[in-house]
Amino acid sequence: MGIKISGTGSYIPSEVSCNSNFAEHEFLDKNGAKFEFSNDIIIDKFKDITGIAERRYAKNHLNTSDLAYFAAERAIESAKVDPETLDYIIIAHNFGDVRHGTVQGDTLPSLAVRVKHSLGIKNPKCVAYDLIFGCPGWIEGVIQAQAFIKAGIAKKCLVVGAETLSRVVDKHDRDSMIYSDGAGAAIIEHTDEPGGILAHESATFAAEEAYFLFFGKSYNASIEEDTRYIKMHGRKIYEFAVTEVPKAMKSCLEKSGVAIEDLKKVFIHQANEKMDEAIIKRFYRAYKTPVPEGVMPMNIHKLGNSSVATIPTLFDMVINQQLENQKIQKGDIIMFASVGAGMNLNAIVYQC
Structure with missing residues (x-):
């Protein structure tokens, strides 16, 4: 099944x-x-x-x-x-x-x-x-x-x-x-x-990290004080993400029994190019393996960060060969990984 x-x-x-x-x-x-x-x-x-x-x-x-x-x-x-x-x-x-x-x-x-x-x-x-x-x-x-x-x-x-x-x-x-x-x-x-979802990992870090993303007032004091907007502690989120997400990805991969060499693509939440590059480097470094060329598709350059929509949108684009030099074949093993408000994070190892 x-x-x-x-x-x-x-x-x-x-x-x-x-x-x-x-x-x-x-x-x-x-x-x-x-x-x-x-x-x-x-x-x-x-x-x-x-x-x-x-x-x-x-x-x-x-x-x-x-x-x-x-x-x-x-x-x-x-x-x-x-x-x-x-x-x-x-x-x-x-x-x-x-x-x-x-x-x-x-x-x-x-x-x-x-x-x-x-x-x-x-x-x-x-x-x-x-x-x-x-x-x-x-x-x-x-x-x-x-x-x-x-x-x-x-x-x-x-x-x-x-x-x-x-x-x-x-x-x-x-x-x-x-x-x-x-x-x-x-x-x-x-x-x-055969295939499908091979393993998954989820976690919520809320002791110190719960309010890294929050609703706050405008930086313009003349705007209605009771109106709130999405705000974030960017540096804290970056440090958290590059530390904890690679750990979750490694744990998920080990649960799946898949070797790092067999992983064809890693779809990471399109939040920040530098952050995603740091995450993928730390993940592969844990296996003393260089990051394979083209393993991490990205569309953030033209689509920005649409939160929950980034990974399914990116996956759909690759499935339909709408990103240059990116494609998935039947039987390929891939990974999804994300981090965001909460701070929540998760990962899935999946065989197409």
Whole structure:
């Protein structure tokens, strides 16, 4: 018995925002003071660290649940399954539907219920729920789907990661340039084929790390004080991620029984190019092995950080050979790994 991804889909918004679009922004430090250097320098340094040259934003009339629905439709079509046969719909996100021009997240009803409604599924035994697990939410949804299938209470599950982070950023914060919108989806189902999910690892570090990502007020004191935006302690997140994520990846690989040489691709959450490069180097260093060329696909340069959507979107692009010099073949062993708010992290070893 195998539990495999039988279909994938993604929705990449059409609105492109280049780094040059931030040239006239008023960036402030956490104390509300202007920086001594120009925006050109801020933007150049940002590009050097994150690798992000542009990002995608959803059109004003679209919400997170809409993006999730578009990606879900494509995954269902890819897997060639009848939506009425889905046992679970799991939607990973962070802020619900934040309508353009508003600051309030809407999760009533849940995004999963909204997606089920949009798909026109009438079967009441198709259970729809939301998953809040930070950026690793889509991977955690896949792990939960596997658990349902292994327990015999499900045969097919739809797992989606979707977000519109562009609507919860403080435009006076340099970190606002990181975030983007998007959605990725997958159908997880039982199959008689070998392979599928070979091992997984999850953890929550909340003793000292719980508030590395948090909601905070704008750096501009003239803006409504009670309005909150996504904020982060970037250096702390970086140090945590490059230390703990490689450990989780190693633990997961060892559980799977797969040799490091047999790992063909590693899909890491597209958060920060320098951070992801440090994670992959530390992971391979643990095996005294050089990082293989092309083992870590990346799309952050053009899509930015769309949180829970980064890995399923990246995976869908590689599956469909939409990234240059990146492809996956049947039987290949790959890994998914992510880290985010919580601080939560996880990993999956998977055979295609």
